[in-house]
Amino acid sequence: MKRTSTVAGLTLAAALALTACGGTDTGTEEAPTTPTASATATGSGGATASPSASSAHEGHEGMGGGEHQHNPNGGPPPEGIVEAGDPTYPVGSTVTLTADHMPGMNGSEATITGAFDTTAYSVTYTPADGSEPVVDHKWVVQEELQDPGEPPLADGTEVVLTADHMAGMKGAEATIESSTDETVYMVDVEVDGMKMTNHKWVVESEVQPAE
Numbered sequence: 001m002k003r004t005s006t007v008a009g010l011t012l013a014a015a016l017a018l019t020a021c022g023g024t025d026t027g028t029e030e031a032p033t034t035p036t037a038s039a040t041a042t043g044s045g046g047a048t049a050s051p052s053a054s055s056a057h058e059g060h061e062g063m064g065g066g067e068h069q070h071n072p073n074g075g076p077p078p079e080g081i082v083e084a085g086d087p088t089y090p091v092g093s094t095v096t097l098t099a100d101h102m103p104g105m106n107g108s109e110a111t112i113t114g115a116f117d118t119t120a121y122s123v124t125y126t127p128a129d130g131s132e133p134v135v136d137h138k139w140v141v142q143e144e145l146q147d148p149g150e151p152p153l154a155d156g157t158e159v160v161l162t163a164d165h166m167a168g169m170k171g172a173e174a175t176i177e178s179s180t181d182e183t184v185y186m187v188d189v190e191v192d193g194m195k196m197t198n199h200k201w202v203v204e205s206e207v208q209p210a211e
Contacts, residue, residue, distance in 0.1 A: 070102065070166055074198030077114055077186060078143040078163070084183050087115035089207055097189065099206035101138055104192035109210055113198050114186035118142050119151035120203055122177040125161060127168025136177050139201040140165075141184055152179045165200055180205075 089095055093112045100106040120139040127134065142151045144163035153159065157176045164170040182204040188197050 070196060070199065071164070072194055072196045074165070074186060074196065074200050076198070077116065077200075078141065081141060081143045082117050084115040084117045087112075087183050087185075088204060089115065089185065091115060094210040095187070095207045096210050097187070097202060097206060098208060099138070099202050101202075102191060105189070108189050108191055110187040110189035110199075110202075110207075112185055112207075113188055116141070116184045116186075118184055119153075119179055119181055120184050120201060121145075121153065121179045123159070123161070123174040124177055125169070125172045125174035127166075128171040129168035131168055134166075139184070139203065140174075141201060152181065155179070163200070 089112045091112050091114060095110050095112060097105055097108050097110050119142045121141070122136050122138045123140055124133065124135045125137065140161060140163045142148060142153075144161060145153075146160040146162050148159055153176050155176055155178060159174050159176060161169055161172050161174050180203055184201045184203055185207060186198045186200055187202060188195075189199055190196070
C-alpha cells in the first residue's frame, strides 16, 4: 500500500511538471510578438519623418523662386542716360515682348515708357545680400555701372553694379557676358499677374509691334 501511494505521488508530480513546462512554452511562443510591435513603431516613425523632409524641400524651392524677383516699380531712368532721338517704338507705343527674362514675359503686351541710346550688358553677378549668383542677367546699361570706362566694355570685364532692379543687385560685383548697342526700352508690363512700371530693360530685338 505504501508502494502504491509512492507511485501515485510520483505520477502526480510528473503531471504537474509537464503542466508547468507547457506554460513556459506558451510564454516563449508569445515573445516574438514584441519585435513585431517594435517594427511597427519604427515604420510609423519613418512615415512621420517623410512629410517633414518634403516640407523642407518645398520651403527651399519657394525661397529660390522669389530670390531674384524684379521690383514692380522700376523707378526713373539712371542719371546721364541719353534719350533716343528717333526710336522705332516711341514712348506710348503698345508692343509685344519677345524677351524671356522671366516666366510669362514672352508674348506679353507692354507700353513703352522710355527709349534710350546706350550700351546694354548681360551680366553674371553675386548679389550683395549673399543670395545665390544670378547668371546672364539681361540687362544693365552703361549708366548703371560704377566708373565703367568707355563703352562697349569687353566680355569678361569685371564691374560693380549701381542698378537696383532686384534685391542685392546694387553694389554687387559682376562680369560682363555680352553687350549690345541696340535701342534700349523701359516698359510698363504685366507678367504672371504682377504689374511692373518702368521695367528695365528690353532691347530693340526683344520688341515687336502689338498684334
